[in-house]
Structure formats: C-alpha cells, structure tokens
Amino acid sequence: MRNLILILGDQLSRDLSSLRDFDPSQDHILMCEVWEEATYVKHHKKKIAFLFSAMRHFAQELEAEGLPLTYTKLDDPDNSGTFSGEVERAIKRLSPQKLVVTFPGEYRVLQEIESWSTRFDVSVDIREDDRFFVTPDEFADWAKGRKSLRMEYFYRQVRQDHNILMDGDKPEGGKWNYDQDNRKPPEKEMDVPAPYRGQVDDITKDCLDVVADRFDDHFGDLEPFYFAVTRDQALYALDKFFAERFGQFGDYQDAMVQGEPWMFHSHISFYLNCGLLHPREVVKRAEIAYYDGDVPLNAVEGFIRQILGWREYVRGIYWLKMPDYAEENALNATRDLPWFFWTGETHMNCLRQCILETKQNAYAHHIQRLMVLGNFALLAGLDPKQVNEWYLIVYADAYEWVELPNVTGMILYADGGELASKPYAAGGAYIKRMSNYCENCSYKVSQKNGPKACPFNYLYWDFFLRNKDQLKGNPRLNNAYGTLNRMKDEKIEAIRHDAQRFFSTLDD
Ligand code: FAD
Numbered sequence: 282m283r284n285l286i287l288i289l290g291d292q293l294s295r296d297l298s299s300l301r302d303f304d305p306s307q308d309h310i311l312m313c314e315v316w317e318e319a320t321y322v323k324h325h326k327k328k329i330a331f332l333f334s335a336m337r338h339f340a341q342e343l344e345a346e347g348l349p350l351t352y353t354k355l356d357d358p359d360n361s362g363t364f365s366g367e368v369e370r371a372i373k374r375l376s377p378q379k380l381v382v383t384f385p386g387e388y389r390v391l392q393e394i395e396s397w398s399t400r401f402d403v404s405v406d407i408r409e410d411d412r413f414f415v416t417p418d419e420f421a422d423w424a425k426g427r428k429s430l431r432m433e434y435f436y437r438q439v440r441q442d443h444n445i446l447m448d449g450d451k452p453e454g455g456k457w458n459y460d461q462d463n464r465k466p467p468e469k470e471m472d473v474p475a476p477y478r479g480q481v482d483d484i485t486k487d488c489l490d491v492v493a494d495r496f497d498d499h500f501g502d503l504e505p506f507y508f509a510v511t512r513d514q515a516l517y518a519l520d521k522f523f524a525e526r527f528g529q530f531g532d533y534q535d536a537m538v539q540g541e542p543w544m545f546h547s548h549i550s551f552y553l554n555c556g557l558l559h560p561r562e563v564v565k566r567a568e569i570a571y572y573d574g575d576v577p578l579n580a581v582e583g584f585i586r587q588i589l590g591w592r593e594y595v596r597g598i599y600w601l602k603m604p605d606y607a608e609e610n611a612l613n614a615t616r617d618l619p620w621f622f623w624t625g626e627t628h629m630n631c632l633r634q635c636i637l638e639t640k641q642n643a644y645a646h647h648i649q650r651l652m653v654l655g656n657f658a659l660l661a662g663l664d665p666k667q668v669n670e671w672y673l674i675v676y677a678d679a680y681e682w683v684e685l686p687n688v689t690g691m692i693l694y695a696d697g698g699e700l701a702s703k704p705y706a707a708g709g710a711y712i713k714r715m716s717n718y719c720e721n722c723s724y725k726v727s728q729k730n731g732p733k734a735c736p737f738n739y740l741y742w743d744f745f746l747r748n749k750d751q752l753k754g755n756p757r758l759n760n761a762y763g764t765l766n767r768m769k770d771e772k773i774e775a776i777r778h779d780a781q782r783f784f785s786t787l788d789d
Pocket residue numbers: 545546547548549550551553554584587588591592593595645646647648650651655672673676678679680683684687688691692
C-alpha cells in the first residue's frame with residue numbers, strides 16, 4: 282500500500298491537503314474516535330456528540346465516494362484509545378509506505394505525530410493546513426522584528442494580500458475598521474430570529490447514546506441536540522445566518538440579552554473549526570452579500586475582521602509562541618476556578634446566565650466569553666491553567682490553537698500584553714450598558730461599595746491595585762492609575778475590604 286491518510290476530528294474537509302492526491306487503488310484513510318481525545322480534558326457532552334457525529338457522517342460520505350477507509354468507533358472492542366495506538370494497528374495491518382496527515386490544531390498532537398516516524402519506522406508526511414489564509418511560517422515572517430504584534434496591522438496586511446474588501450489599494454469605505462459601529466446596546470424589545478435547529482438522525486442518535494453512556498460525568502447538557510453534522514447542513518445554517526441575521530450582526534455584535542443566547546451572531550465556529558465550512562468560502566460569500574447591497578459595511582467588515590483577522594491572528598500567535606505560551610502567568614494569578622463555573626450557582630446574574638447558557642448549548646457569544654466570564658476571571662485573578670481548561674472543555678468550537686490565545690492573551694493578560702495592549706477590564710457599568718442582565722440581579726450595579734454593590738465595581742479597582750507593579754507603566758492605563766492616585770484612602774480601604782469579603786465567600 283502507498284499512503285495511509287490519518288484524518289483528525291477537526292479535519293472534516295473533502296479538499297484537505299492530505300486527501301489531495303488520494304488514489305483509491307493504492308491509498309487508505311484512517312479515522313478514529315479515541316478515548317484519549319475525548320478525555321484529555323473532559324469536553325462538554327454536546328461537543329463530543331457533535332464531533333463524533335460529524336466524523337461519522339464525513340466518513341460515510343467518503344465511503345459513498347468509493348474511498349477505502351477504516352473508521353474506529355469509540356466502543357469498538359479493539360480500539361486502543363489513542364491516536365498512536367490506532368495508527369500502529371493500521372500500520373501493522375496495511376504496511377503503508379508513508380503516513381500522511383494534515384498539520385494538526387494542537388501542539389500536543391503535533392508532538393505525538395512527529396514521534397511516529399521513529400516509533401513505527403514509517404515515513405511521515407505532515408502537510409500544510411491550507412484551510413487557513415496564513416501559514417504559521419508566514420505569520421512568523423510578519424511577526425519578525427516587530428515590537429508589538431497587534432491584530433489590527435496583521436488584519437490590514439491579510440486584507441491587502443488577499444484583496445478582500447478593498448477598493449484598489451484602499452480599504453472599502455475608506456476605513457479599515459468599523460469597530461465603533463459594532464457597539465449598539467440592545468433595544469428593549471428585540472426580534473431575534475430562531476437559530477438553526479438540525480434533526481437528530483440515526484447516526485447522531487447512536488453518538489448521543491455513546492456519550493450518555495460513557496461520558497455521563499462530563500459537564501453540559503447533551504440534549505436537546507441541534508448542531509449541523511454534515512457539510513450540507515452547515516451550509517444551510519450559514520445561508521440562514523446570511524439571510525436572517527447578517528444585516529444586524531454589525532450593530533449588535535457586542536449586545537447581550539437575557540434569554541437570547543444566539544443574538545445576531547453566525548454560530549459557525551463549530552463548523553469552521555472542524556472543517557465542515559471553509560473560511561475562504563465564508564469570507565467570499567460575506568463580501569458578495571455586501572457588494573450585492575444586502576448588508577451594510579459595518580456588518581460585513583465586522584464579520585470579516587473576526588474570521589480573516591482574529592481567527593487567523595490567534596492561530597499565528599499560538600504556533601509562534603507554543604509551547605511556552607501555555608505556561609504564561611504574567612500577573613501571577615493563583616485563585617482556583619470557583620465551583621459556580623460548573624453550576625451557574627452565583628447571585629451575579631450576568632455570570633449565571635452566561636454559564637447556564639454555556640451548559641445548555643456548548644456556546645456563548647463572543648462578548649459573553651470576553652466581557653462577562655473573561656472579565657470576571659481577570660478581575661478575580663483566576664489561575665490561567667484552570668481558566669484555559671474550562672474554556673477548552675465547555676465550548677463546542679474549542680481547540681487549543683484558538684482557545685489558548687483568547688484566554689491567556691485576550692482575557693487574562695497572562696502573556697504580559699503580547700496580544701492585547703491593555704487588560705480588557707471593566708466594571709459593572711459596561712455590562713449594564715451592553716445587556717439587560719443587571720435588571721434581574723440581586724446586586725446593584727449603581728452601587729460602588731458595600732455588600733449589595735455589583736462585585737465588578739470594586740473588583741475592577743482592586744485588580745488595578747493588586748497588579749499596580751506590573752501595570753502602572755502601561756500608557757494605556759494612565760487614566761485608571763490617575764484615578765487611583767486621586768482616590769481617598771478611605772475609598773481604597775472600602776474597595777479592598779469589599780474585595781476581601783467577596784473573595785472569602787468564593788474561597789469557601
Ligand atoms: P461570530 O460572532 O458570528 O463571528 C464569526 C466567526 O469569527 C466565528 O465563528 C469565529 O470563527 C471567528 N472569531 C470571532 N472572534 C474570534 C476570536 N476572538 N478568535 C478566533 N476566532 C474568532 N472561538 C473559537 O472558535 N474557539 C474557541 O475555543 C474560542 N474561545 C474563546 C475564548 C475566549 C475567552 C474568547 C473571548 C473568545 C473565544 N473564541 C473562541 C472567539 C469567539 O468568542 C468565538 O469564535 C465566537 O463566539 C463563536 O461564535 P460565532 O460563530 O457565532 O461567532
């Protein structure tokens with residue numbers, strides 16, 4: 282046999298680089314559900330069911346095309362439980378000349394793959410994952426010699442290089458970034474369209490049964506299950522976004538409404554990240570919708586910035602900085618993750634809503650992840666390792682390449698400012714402006730101190746006090762430290778006292 286092609290669970294694309302020269306007469310595909318991948322962190326039940334079902338559907342499509350394939354299910358009696366074990370079994374059985382795999386999404390998996398040529402005495406061909414616009418080497422070239430690696434400059438470069446949303450050599454509309462127009466607070470009454478709801482077929486039903494049986498102790502609600510699990514379904518979900526939500530995506534990108542977990546977001550990260558949708562096609566279609574006059578510029582620019590900018594940028598940072606990036610803890614944060622991150626049992630209504638929605642859907646939209654959950658993790662000084670593990674577990678779109686920079690860099694400032702120019706810290710006023718959570722909270726957002734005050738209000742200042750030595754030199758924090766310097770001693774004492782009281786209840 283010529284090539285054995287290993288397709289990982291987040292590589293479910295027919296035009297994957299490892300499949301490009303596939304010859305059914307001499308090549309063979311291997312896909313496997315393995316215990317180690319499902320448990321190295323205890324992924325949300327819905328995430329496992331989603332990925333197993335998407336993998337099984339993809340394998341079925343390849344087989345229907347006549348491609349020879351071995352698929353190991355989780356409960357196959359001979360399943361070794363690891364990628365290495367399954368590759369070894371397949372090599373023994375098929376004696377391939379070469380093992381081919383597309384570059385994986387996690388450093389941990391890359392290391393494992395790189396060990397196979399010596400372990401199994403086989404040549405291993407690791408191919409570029411060209412589903413991304415920018416390769417890790419191209420990102421490293423861009424980063425070389427730069428004092429700071431800001432997303433905005435990277436994004437402009439990629440737009441130019443790929444001629445996306447450009448008017449000649451100028452950005453469409455004259456500005457690179459319409460972020461200022463992406464911050465409308467929610468209206469009192471909002472008509473949010475219903476999200477995509479897929480049907481559970483027999484394949485998905487089997488996966489739900491496996492997860493219910495084997496992963497009962499994992500976090501999250503398994504049912505109702507409604508994710509797309511095939512490319513056709515994912516394309517339909519994308520169409521639905523373009524038709525029903527895209528027009529308002531720009532305005533309400535940062536808005537949060539109690540009982541509306543999906544808002545005007547696209548809900549395609551799960552599909553992009555596992556390969557059912559391709560970033561290039563999504564960006565192209567968004568651009569066409571704008572030039573057809575279907576959506577305003579602030580919507581299309583905001584959407585494309587997330588995919589072409591942030592998504593590519595965090596992947597670049599990940600591969601540039603690993604493995605050290607996973608160990609970063611610039612602010613020496615050591616507090617344990619409070620138990621309510623798993624139960625939602627807190628009186629802070631914003632946190633409760635975001636955690637319970639995460640539990641139900643394996644999804645929360647960006648501003649919930651960043652400005653509610655992330656903001657709390659930052660202000661409370663939670664241990665980066667534990668926070669990273671939580672985010673990797675709970676979201677169906679989470680793989681380390683995208684999760685780690687968002688957590689370590691964007692929310693925790695644990696990389697000391699390599700990704701974000703200042704910590705994304707905010708008091709309760711921000712959450713009040715951008716949501717209606719405060720209306721149903723037992724804390725008072727207008728109160729700054731005391732047992733009834735919104736904890737974000739005093740935790741905000743306590744954070745800057747606690748981290749003064751590391752942060753005071755940052756020019757973007759001059760206002761915050763200026764205010765602190767002018768603060769009366771009694772006020773500082775009250776902040777510290779409230780924070781201590783709050784933390785003592787957390788530590789209980
Ligand atoms: P939309 O709001 O509709 O955005 C469109 C697409 O842009 C997304 O599908 C996603 O592919 C991309 N995107 C947007 N923001 C980012 C970003 N910051 N980084 C990378 N891609 C982005 N995204 C993940 O895909 N996996 C993760 O594990 C993940 N962890 C996150 C952790 C934290 C702390 C934060 C603040 C953000 C995280 N994100 C992650 C980014 C973002 O929150 C999600 O991509 C987004 O909420 C997915 O929902 P959506 O598809 O409706 O996105």
